[in-house]
Amino acid sequence: AQSVTQLDSQVPVFEEAPVELRCNYSSSVSVYLFWYVQYPNQGLQLLLKYLSGSTLVKGINGFEAEFNKSQTSFHLRKPSVHISDTAEYFCAVGDSGTYKYIFGTGTRLKVLA
Amino acid sequence: DGGITQSPKYLFRKEGQNVTLSCEQNLNHDAMYWYRQDPGQGLRLIYYSQIVNDFQKGDIAEGYSVSREKKESFPLTVTSAQKNPTAFYLCASRARLAGVGDTQYFGPGTRLTVL
Numbered sequence: 001a002q003s004v005t006q007l008d009s010q011v012p013v014f015e016e017a018p019v020e021l022r023c024n025y026s027s028s029v030s031v032y033l034f035w036y037v038q039y040p041n042q043g044l045q046l047l048l049k050y051l052s053g054s055t056l057v058k059g060i061n062g063f064e065a066e067f068n069k070s071q072t073s074f075h076l077r078k079p080s081v082h083i084s085d086t087a088e089y090f091c092a093v094g095d096s097g098t099y100k101y102i103f104g105t106g107t108r109l110k111v112l113a
Numbered sequence: 114d115g116g117i118t119q120s121p122k123y124l125f126r127k128e129g130q131n132v133t134l135s136c137e138q139n140l141n142h143d144a145m146y147w148y149r150q151d152p153g154q155g156l157r158l159i160y161y162s163q164i165v166n167d168f169q170k171g172d173i174a175e176g177y178s179v180s181r182e183k184k185e186s187f188p189l190t191v192t193s194a195q196k197n198p199t200a201f202y203l204c205a206s207r208a209r210l211a212g213v214g215d216t217q218y219f220g221p222g223t224r225l226t227v228l
Contacts, residue, residue: 009153032214043117043203043219044156051214090155094213099144099163100171101217105155 002026004091006104013081014112021076021107023091032094033074034101035065039087047089050074061085086111116140117220119204124225126198134189134223136204144207145187146217149173149200156203162187191225199227 007022025031032051036044048059055067065076074091091104117138126132138145144163148156158171162181176195181187187206191198204220207213 006155034216036219041201041222041224043221044205044217045219046216049214049216092156096213099213100158100161101146101213103148103156105153 002031002093002095002102004093004102004104006091006107008107009105010108010110012110012112015083016080018079019077019081019085019109021089021091021109023074023076023104025072025074025091025093032096033065033067034092034094035059035063035074035076036090036092037061037087038090038106044090047076081109081111083111083113085109117204117206117218119202119220119223121223122221124223126225126227128227129193131190131192132198132225134191134202134204134225136187136189136220138185138187138204138206138218138220140206140208140218141184142206142208142218143184144209144212145181146205146207147171147177147179147187147189148203148205150203150222151200159189159202198225200225 003026005024013019034049035047038044048057050057050067058064088106088108090106092101120135146161147159157173160179162168178190202223205217207215
């Protein structure tokens with residue numbers, strides 16, 4: 001079965017500093033990878049996704065992620081964070097066999113002034 | 114505006130009562146999903162439906178039931194058999210029947226508290 005691991009449950013970072021949120025997945029077949037953001041008491045919003053092609057994917061709000069097949073990773077990065085980026089971030093993989101999505105446990109990003 | 118609506122936003126029920134959470138979408142999407150979110154556990158799949166009148170159990174279906182009589186609606190019933198129903202429930206939809214690479218769109222969620 002596919003699985004998604006988000007290695008950090010919480011990441012504190014100062015405003016305007018860079019940040020990387022880590023995500024590793026397990027799969028032996030083609031994967032579809034997603035990063036979502038969730039603000040308190042709201043639904044999830046797509047940041048970016050990787051389906052195929054270029055391994056560097058750019059998303060909304062200045063975020064980007066790099067797909068690394070050999071390391072089975074899909075880490076999310078932003079070169080300079082803002083207070084408004086404080087939220088929970090979820091990595092997910094789409095399973096083309098079952099049409100299900102498997103989510104990681106989330107990383108809570110806290111941007112400090 | 115196109116999107117997914119969930120109602121109510123907050124729901125309180127006494128232990129032992131069944132309760133139904135509403136999920137409606139006007140995106141003309143084929144597939145719909147229900148997730149449960151608990152702190153530190155991410156999203157766990159309860160049920161999903163690829164097409165009208167068909168649905169499959171997810172990873173934590175026990176104590177829940179669903180129906181998909183219309184394309185735009187996918188209500189979730191939390192029954193008294195669910196041992197720990199207090200959680201945040203999220204509904205999502207996806208455009209195509211086999212499009213697992215498609216984006217899932219999420220509703221705003223319903224927070225259920227069982228007293």
